[in-house]
Amino acid sequence: ETGVTQTPRHLVMGMTNKKSLKCEQHLGHNAMYWYKQSAKKPLELMFVYNFKEQTENNSVPSRFSPECPNSSHLFLHLHTLQPEDSALYLCASSQRTEGPNQPQHFGDGTRLSIL
Amino acid sequence: KQEVTQIPAALSVPEGENLVLNCSFTDSAIYNLQWFRQDPGKGLTSLLLIQSSQREQTSGRLNASLDKSSGRSTLYIAASQPGDSATYLCAVSSYNTDKLIFGTGTRLQVFP
Numbered sequence: 001e002t003g004v005t006q007t008p009r010h011l012v013m014g015m016t017n018k019k020s021l022k023c024e025q026h027l028g029h030n031a032m033y034w035y036k037q038s039a040k041k042p043l044e045l046m047f048v049y050n051f052k053e054q055t056e057n058n059s060v061p062s063r064f065s066p067e068c069p070n071s072s073h074l075f076l077h078l079h080t081l082q083p084e085d086s087a088l089y090l091c092a093s094s095q096r097t098e099g100p101n102q103p104q105h106f107g108d109g110t111r112l113s114i115l
Numbered sequence: 116k117q118e119v120t121q122i123p124a125a126l127s128v129p130e131g132e133n134l135v136l137n138c139s140f141t142d143s144a145i146y147n148l149q150w151f152r153q154d155p156g157k158g159l160t161s162l163l164l165i166q167s168s169q170r171e172q173t174s175g176r177l178n179a180s181l182d183k184s185s186g187r188s189t190l191y192i193a194a195s196q197p198g199d200s201a202t203y204l205c206a207v208s209s210y211n212t213d214k215l216i217f218g219t220g221t222r223l224q225v226f227p
Contacts, residue, residue: 002158031213042119043159043204043217056214090158096213103149104215106158 003027004107006091012113013081021076021110023091031096032074033104034066037088049074050096078112086114117142119207121218128195128225136190136221138205143186149215150179150190151204159204163190195225 004025013019025032034046048056049068063085065077074091088111092104118141128134138148147166151159163172163179165188171180178191192199202222206215 002160004158006158033213040219042219043206043215045214048213050213056212058214092159094213103161103164104159104213105161106151108156108158111156 002105002107004091004093004105006107006110008110009108010111012115013078014115015081018077018079020078021089023074023107025072025093025105027093027105029093029095030071031094032068032071033092034074034076035090035092037090037109043090081114083114086112117207117209117216119205119216119218121205121221123221124219125222126224130195130197130225130227132195133191133193134195136203138188138190138218140186140207143183144209145183145207146210148181148188148205148207151206153202153204153220197225197227200224
């Protein structure tokens with residue numbers, strides 16, 4: 001149990017569907033992240049939220065739409081995805097302070113397959 | 116642009132061996148470096164975090180070193196066990212940012 005819970009664990013969807021990924025952290029952290037992990041590629045940061053405000057968008061296509069209603073919950077809304085979007089989507093959280101960066105804690109991810 | 120490279124990409128060793136995983140990065144202006152472990156179908160577990168001012172960190176059988184000037188870090192695993200089998204990832208962050216830049220990982224298999 002990492003303290004970061006992602007649902008669903010697996011998702012299969014067609015290119016015209018709309019779905020959402022959910023992440024919840026129980027660690028009292030104030031920063032949350034979405035990452036994409038594709039086969040044989042390094043983990044890629046997608047979005048960062050600090051205190052519910054988006055502070056980083058790593059040139060992610062608009063078919064991915066994040067939402068952070070509070071510091072414990074993070075969503076990734078998906079629509080009109082492409083086959084190359086099939087990947088493992090990981091959520092992470094950390095405690096952002098004025099001092100050194102704190103370790104990020106990861107969930108187990110959602111395995112997304114686009115038909 | 117920061118790039119992180121890990122070698123070897125895969126490693127298979129018998130139980131009990133001491134082993135070294137390598138990580139190199141192109142821009143030495145890092146804030147810290149982290150080593151993670153990822154089991155199949157799972158997320159990442161943070162193993163060690165080294166601040167840029169530190170030279171090494173130890174946790175149990177794991178020791179990570181950092182040579183910032185040469186852009187290198189090593190993860191040393193002593194007396195390897197089958198339970199150490201996983202993919203090991205290193206990641207660096209820059210000053211005043213939470214953005215982690217990851218390597219592609221080393222897939223380790225320790226056989227009995």
